[in-house]
Amino acid sequence: EINLMEELTLKGVSQFYAYVEEKKKVHCLNTLFSKLQINQSIIFCNSTHRVELLAKKITELGYSCFYIHARMKQEYRNRVFHDFRQGMCRNLVCSDLFTRGIDIQAVNVVINFDFPKMPETYLHRIGRSGRYGHLGLAINLITYDDRFSLARIEEELKTDIKPIPPVIDKSLYVA
């Protein structure tokens, strides 16, 4: 476990948080989609049920997305992930499945729709492999209940998650 953490880095990822009430998360996400220059994005939820609900909602909002979670057959998940990697869809909604981080260059935005509780989970979602990391954005939707997790994750990963600025500099995440 420790070795996996050492292979992933947060270097190059600009990490921001948006403070939000739980019931406003979809509204927040919708605005993020309209404001950010997303090449491809991955959006994380904390449960398989929420992945399904969110994927459905995103589609209703008019954005294309694939979704995968732990209750699906491995073979199916692999196929969907392969198609996503090939660029067949802009957005992927998923639960925690990536034990080695995400290895897709085209993904320039990762969104924690649900903030994780554990530092390892945060690193697996946001961290990139490779010595130099990867240019990109991580946007974390934080509720008041997430405050302990936020403190713990910043402390243990020695990272700083900043409040989302009114305008995000494109050079931080657009190639």
Added chain:
Amino acid sequence: KSGRNRNAPDCFNIDQSELDEDFDFEKNLALFDKQAVFDEVYSGSDGEVRTPL
């Protein structure tokens, strides 16, 4: 799960009309004084039970 009110409206039951305006990031950020909250978290003075950091 974990004691939450199952009948409470969740974020997925959003009214379409709520999406007409942009989410106000600044207004919401102002509701969260990160430093003050972290001071409480680290001092253990906010009363919640949790494992030590």
